[in-house]
Amino acid sequence: MLYLEGWMPIILLFLSTACLIVVMARYTGNYIVFSLSAMLGCISLGIILYSIFLVGGWEGMAIGFYAIAAFLGLSIGTAISPFIKKKRTGS
DSSP states (O other): OOOOOTTHHHHHHHHHHHHHHHHHHHHSOHHHHHHHHHHHHHHHHHHHHHIIIIIOHHHHHHHHHHHHHHHHHHHHHHHHGGGSOOOOOOO
């Protein structure tokens, strides 16, 4: 049975974000992948700053950990994406 306690949601967010970027890199162009990664990275960094300065405490730390996991997943997925072979359409 899978328990979603402790670090498991953070690890799942990290892995799912990285996998999503890699799958998206396979089916779309590099421009779209890099643009979306940059936009989501800026949002993630904004959430980290929000959790530190506006929320604070343990709640802010939890929000920050989720945002850091998403940012790391985006970074690793974007770093892997140039090595993914594009799916060919047609013959």
